[in-house]
Amino acid sequence: MTSSSHPPAPALAPLGGVLHAPKADVDIIRCMVCDIRHKSLCNSMDEEGLAALTHSSRQLQLPPGTTIVEEGEPALAFFNVTRGTVKLFKSLPDGRRQITGFADAGQFLGLSTAQTYSFGAETVDNVRLCRFMRPQLEALLSDYPKFERRLLAAVTDKLAEAQEQMLLLGRKTAREKVATFLLDRMKAFHLTANRRQEAENLASVPMTRVDIADYLGLTIETVSRTISAFRRSLLIASAENHRIRILSATTLLNIASGQKAD
Amino acid sequence: MTSSSHPPAPALAPLGGVLHAPKADVDIIRCMVCDIRHKSLCNSMDEEGLAALTHSSRQLQLPPGTTIVEEGEPALAFFNVTRGTVKLFKSLPDGRRQITGFADAGQFLGLSTAQTYSFGAETVDNVRLCRFMRPQLEALLSDYPKFERRLLAAVTDKLAEAQEQMLLLGRKTAREKVATFLLDRMKAFHLTANRRQEAENLASVPMTRVDIADYLGLTIETVSRTISAFRRSLLIASAENHRIRILSATTLLNIASGQKAD
DNA sequence: ATGCAACCTTGATTTAGATCAAGTCCGTGC
DNA sequence: GCACGGACTTGATCTAAATCAAGGTTGCAT
Numbered sequence A, B: 001m002t003s004s005s006h007p008p009a010p011a012l013a014p015l016g017g018v019l020h021a022p023k024a025d026v027d028i029i030r031c032m033v034c035d036i037r038h039k040s041l042c043n044s045m046d047e048e049g050l051a052a053l054t055h056s057s058r059q060l061q062l063p064p065g066t067t068i069v070e071e072g073e074p075a076l077a078f079f080n081v082t083r084g085t086v087k088l089f090k091s092l093p094d095g096r097r098q099i100t101g102f103a104d105a106g107q108f109l110g111l112s113t114a115q116t117y118s119f120g121a122e123t124v125d126n127v128r129l130c131r132f133m134r135p136q137l138e139a140l141l142s143d144y145p146k147f148e149r150r151l152l153a154a155v156t157d158k159l160a161e162a163q164e165q166m167l168l169l170g171r172k173t174a175r176e177k178v179a180t181f182l183l184d185r186m187k188a189f190h191l192t193a194n195r196r197q198e199a200e201n202l203a204s205v206p207m208t209r210v211d212i213a214d215y216l217g218l219t220i221e222t223v224s225r226t227i228s229a230f231r232r233s234l235l236i237a238s239a240e241n242h243r244i245r246i247l248s249a250t251t252l253l254n255i256a257s258g259q260k261a262d
Numbered sequence C: 001a002t003g004c005a006a007c008c009t010t011g012a013t014t015t016a017g018a019t020c021a022a023g024t025c026c027g028t029g030c
Numbered sequence D: 001g002c003a004c005g006g007a008c009t010t011g012a013t014c015t016a017a018a019t020c021a022a023g024g025t026t027g028c029a030t
Helices: A047-056 A134-143 A145-171 A174-192 A209-216 A220-232 A249-256 B047-056 B134-143 B145-171 B174-192 B209-216 B220-232 B249-256
Strands: A057-062 A067-069 A077-083 A085-091 A097-104 A120-123 A127-133 A202-204 A236-239 A243-246 B057-062 B067-069 B077-083 B085-091 B097-104 B120-123 B127-133 B202-204 B236-239 B243-246
Touching (some): A077 A085, A077 A134, A085 A127, A085 B145, A097 A145, A097 A174, A097 A209, A145 B097, A145 B145, A174 A249, A209 A220, A209 B145, A220 A236, B077 B134, B085 B127, B127 B134, B134 B145, B145 B174, B174 B209, B174 B243, B220 B236
Antiparallel strands (some): A077 A127, A085 A120, A202 A243, B077 B127, B085 B120, B202 B243, B236 B243
């Protein structure tokens, strides 16, 4: 079994990275002009609610490899990703790591009922996110029932996703895992991209092979070999900017769901 | 990789199994006298709320192997388990199955934002549960903010559990998986048991080896061999009534968390 | 433009756990 | 009390993916 060690843990910025000095008169309408608002929790808010959201949060911009949440640290804040991709993970004492999910723009992270976070979170690429301190978040939940209901729905969806991922980790082959991953990254790109993609069938893969392996419960070598095999079979092709072009989504879908077809 | 086939699917009772003809005058205080109320969502309710819960739900009693929820069927109801153990699972078209969790007394199941259930659920042993139809559940959420907040917390906890299980499935060895499972079943038994256990260190294991294997992402043979090895090492011993006695919880804990100690 | 470092790919070999194959145990009905 | 069937155990063998081991790419800093 694998024992992927921690990444080099680059300069844990203490989350001070507030975006361009939040001039009150600019920041007051932040949520109202947010371009991914409609794809996030925030779409449950009316104008007044959006003002409250803006007040309750700070916007942060963080470079790749920044720690957002540290496993075991006090769970003080809740985050909404508005740009880029965040990885969530859990680790064993000896360094083995499981990435439990990637949060792309529009996704939240940081919920916890315990005093401390049971998981870690780190930026994959350049990330922008809104941080809500816990008391503020709780006030919002109480003041805006629609927001609370929306959060309940969002967590319920995350749970369904987690169950899907358990099926993948427990019962799929390496080939099936990688095919599933590529299709998921294509879906994520479709949801995330603003402009109707010049070319649809693209998947955004900003994470390294190590991250993919730790997400799929494989080693980097197996991930690399499997992707190479898909490329050789002309199911996918590389594209610029950490993108992969999906040449045959239907075939990948068959593979992902366990039909041995190819 | 495994290909555990479906269990014999015994006589899918159409969920008519209402407990002893619900005489209105008995059923009206059902929730008030419920002995596991304090261990469930329902502990968020005051007296009035409990009456509302009783009104909004029906109590069912189901024998082992009964289907509660069928993957892909309309998500019409939400359930609270009050007795026994339910297994939740997802399947691949070829029959491979992943059990995503066991719901013991006090746990809920059946939440979904989609029109249909993305998972199946089946009784493991004799199960008693309360069924809430979706419209009734939604009314409760709106009428009792504390209940909604409690549900949000419960789903958040389930998500944390799911992440822990992903770590197990993706990165733990067979030995570590089985040790983790046994400890979890001990915790579950402590939470569930009413009388302070005559002897503490017992784990309740009502499910078959097939279920355990499908939960841990292993085969029944590997589960069996690993349990035998633990027994030989005197870490555990069999007990009556589908119970296992944990002889060295600390050693199991070390194994479960990846220290190679024994 | 060059050299380094991180990341990725490919090949050879090993191994943990799957698969195949008998049994054994245990509870239930006759 | 016996035999049938389902659940479990144990052993022998196989294999998918891990591990070990080189290279090859790429992008950035000098």
